[in-house]
Amino acid sequence: MADQAVPMEQHSPFLQHHFDDLDQQLDSSTLGMWVFLLTEIMFFGGMFGAYTIYRHMYPGAFASTSRYMEPVLGGINTAVLICSSLTMALAVRYAQLGNRKLIRIFLILTMIFGVAFIGVKFSEYYLHWKEHLVPWMGFQYPDHPEFFQQAQILFCFYFFMTGFHALHMFVGLGLLTWLLIKNERIAFGPAYYNPVEITGLYWHFVDIVWIFLFPLLYLIGANK
Amino acid sequence: MSTERREATPINYLNATTGWKSWLFTTDHKRIAVLYLISITVFFILGGIFASLMRLELTTPQGDMFSSDTYNKLFTMHGVVMIFFFLIPSIPATLGNFLIPMMVGARDLAFPKINLLSWYLYVAGGIFALSAILMGGVDTGWTFYTPYSTTYSNTFVMPAVVGVFIAGFSSILTGLNFIVTVHKMRAPGMTWGRLPLFVWSMYATSLIQVLGTPVIAITLALVGLERVFHVGIFDPAIGGDPILFQHMFWFYSHPAVYIMILPGMGVISEVVGCFSRKRPFGYSFIAGSSLAIAVLGFLVWGHHMFVTGESMYASMVFSMLSFLVAVPSAIKVFNWTATMYKGSVSFDTPMLYAFGFIGLFTIGGLTGLMLATLAVNVHVTRTYFVVAHFHYVMVGGMVMAYLGGLHFWWPKITGRMYPEIWARIAAAITFVGFNLTFGPQFLLGYMGMVRRSHAYAPEFQPLNVLSSAGASILAVGYAIPFVYFLWSLTRGEKAPPNPWGAKGLEWETASPPPTFNFDHTPIVTEPAYAYAKEEEVHVG
Numbered sequence: 150m151a152d153q154a155v156p157m158e159q160h161s162p163f164l165q166h167h168f169d170d171l172d173q174q175l176d177s178s179t180l181g182m183w184v185f186l187l188t189e190i191m192f193f194g195g196m197f198g199a200y201t202i203y204r205h206m207y208p209g210a211f212a213s214t215s216r217y218m219e220p221v222l223g224g225i226n227t228a229v230l231i232c233s234s235l236t237m238a239l240a241v242r243y244a245q246l247g248n249r250k251l252i253r254i255f256l257i258l259t260m261i262f263g264v265a266f267i268g269v270k271f272s273e274y275y276l277h278w279k280e281h282l283v284p285w286m287g288f289q290y291p292d293h294p295e296f297f298q299q300a301q302i303l304f305c306f307y308f309f310m311t312g313f314h315a316l317h318m319f320v321g322l323g324l325l326t327w328l329l330i331k332n333e334r335i336a337f338g339p340a341y342y343n344p345v346e347i348t349g350l351y352w353h354f355v356d357i358v359w360i361f362l363f364p365l366l367y368l369i370g371a372n373k
Numbered sequence: 374m375s376t377e378r379r380e381a382t383p384i385n386y387l388n389a390t391t392g393w394k395s396w397l398f399t400t401d402h403k404r405i406a407v408l409y410l411i412s413i414t415v416f417f418i419l420g421g422i423f424a425s426l427m428r429l430e431l432t433t434p435q436g437d438m439f440s441s442d443t444y445n446k447l448f449t450m451h452g453v454v455m456i457f458f459f460l461i462p463s464i465p466a467t468l469g470n471f472l473i474p475m476m477v478g479a480r481d482l483a484f485p486k487i488n489l490l491s492w493y494l495y496v497a498g499g500i501f502a503l504s505a506i507l508m509g510g511v512d513t514g515w516t517f518y519t520p521y522s523t524t525y526s527n528t529f530v531m532p533a534v535v536g537v538f539i540a541g542f543s544s545i546l547t548g549l550n551f552i553v554t555v556h557k558m559r560a561p562g563m564t565w566g567r568l569p570l571f572v573w574s575m576y577a578t579s580l581i582q583v584l585g586t587p588v589i590a591i592t593l594a595l596v597g598l599e600r601v602f603h604v605g606i607f608d609p610a611i612g613g614d615p616i617l618f619q620h621m622f623w624f625y626s627h628p629a630v631y632i633m634i635l636p637g638m639g640v641i642s643e644v645v646g647c648f649s650r651k652r653p654f655g656y657s658f659i660a661g662s663s664l665a666i667a668v669l670g671f672l673v674w675g676h677h678m679f680v681t682g683e684s685m686y687a688s689m690v691f692s693m694l695s696f697l698v699a700v701p702s703a704i705k706v707f708n709w710t711a712t713m714y715k716g717s718v719s720f721d722t723p724m725l726y727a728f729g730f731i732g733l734f735t736i737g738g739l740t741g742l743m744l745a746t747l748a749v750n751v752h753v754t755r756t757y758f759v760v761a762h763f764h765y766v767m768v769g770g771m772v773m774a775y776l777g778g779l780h781f782w783w784p785k786i787t788g789r790m791y792p793e794i795w796a797r798i799a800a801a802i803t804f805v806g807f808n809l810t811f812g813p814q815f816l817l818g819y820m821g822m823v824r825r826s827h828a829y830a831p832e833f834q835p836l837n838v839l840s841s842a843g844a845s846i847l848a849v850g851y852a853i854p855f856v857y858f859l860w861s862l863t864r865g866e867k868a869p870p871n872p873w874g875a876k877g878l879e880w881e882t883a884s885p886p887p888t889f890n891f892d893h894t895p896i897v898t899e900p901a902y903a904y905a906k907e908e909e910v911h912v913g
Contacts, residue, residue: 168558176557181484184552188549203614206614309594
């Protein structure tokens, strides 16, 4: 009898039993992702807050560390991520239209950009490692020995913040792989594109975090 | 044949499927609530054992039973277990999980699998915390203050920190699930203005869980980083700022205090309304005050740091904002009292716990105002006055509400009634035992007995003996419900769908409810707590 009250969509294979219809399901998963992103803002916010305090406490040391950043590589990465946001948005669009082939292409493009970002990021890490700027692996700071400890803390934040961001990129790549497989198995379309939609939200969020990290870590006081 | 069928128990969420897999892989919010209930009870007993050992040590002024190191570990593990593994999940993860979908008229929470995941995260966090205990304990205090926790402590800080970190995500996911459920899963006719007050307070709690918990996560991640690699983030000896840790810690941990009390307030609003047979006085004010507490809760963390050298002006602002929290809290107490006025009050067990809550929470809240006063705070900082204050709120408030709520919804959860006489006796014993335990601690603290110490000046002994004696009575008060709840599972009288004559969608379905809560999606046509009408006609 309950079936009478609920429309035909009850039988849609994508509808989970506890939702009344697909709209409610899409609304719920989208809101759920937004709330999750809110928690992510607070998570990164804690890091940004702590970083800001140290930057305020040790302006001299901070100015000296700026010299070791790689704004060019960071800039390339920023461009790469913005491109990946575009391809992600297109993947969402074609999921709404139900075009399996274009979904596949744009998901793969997004993943290529994501991998490129991580590649550039880790080559930066490698450069820092060669310069002995990794805090717990033989940190050296011969140019400004007076800032040794403070610079170590600031580099610690650099690795911590970009590291957590990279971790989120890895999670994003995992989600994209999952979507790629799902795209072959089921037909995304106007009725059901939730996974692509919410993965898109996540991906854009991770991009936005980088948009804040880039100027804070690379551009302010850049004098290379 | 037909008589046999009539006597057979109808299909409900407990007997719909069987086997351990049907429990450990369930996505039914009601079963997950039961899983949580069992696991938090384990932690409650564990935390209680640590507390009992401390009270035993404190019966004599000398440190004769435990060394100071052991005592440090006892109070740390008591705090970590009780706060992160009992109080924070207590009402949200059990009663909230069980009731919210039913109260809004839904078949389940919005994300059933995430709900199950949150329980597994809780268990994983719990295993790390237990492993810290079994390996030899932690001695930093539940607050993990730096640089002691990061540099000097030789105990098992890392597993405890990892445990709390993981359990935090369980809390975040529960909050996220509740928020989306309340927004998107309400039955037709269930407007925001018709939501039960329990749902409102759980919604406010969820906001804190979602906004606050990530900050403690990142803080603990920094503590872990600092402890393992020792780069100096929180170590003043090499350029770090330990006070920054305290700011970040209390930015979560003060709002977390409201994670621990708001759900209790929600339970009390339900219970007081039901056993006064009246719509709670000032519905919208009770609902709004929950949100006000959640918002104000984020602005007062500095009052934990009045003596750490924080700027005087910051302290003044934090002090004033802390006073403001009293306003929404008092609104609730006045409204509960006004609800009883000219109500048809009965003294069933849940109501006895509600009385206990209102009285003890009022004492805890008023002493909170004393502590928010800068000068008094400096005088009683780190004394038993603080200990007594937060135990009046946490134990006198939240645990009372938790037990009251458990009694109130026990028939719905298990389909069985508990023995009323024993329950009333236990409620009375708990109240007496609680006051004997923590009442004397106000006096001790005001006279200057410092907390977190296993030895004390001899003149404090009489009050300490009183407190320890009270703790043993309190333990009896907790043990009795434990026994008769277990007893009732098989021997208790079968519960009707609505044993209290209460209003609310959860009472309109069977006890215990079927797997999808309702046979038909309910359609709500009347405001919440439509109690009065018939009886008013009767009287008037």
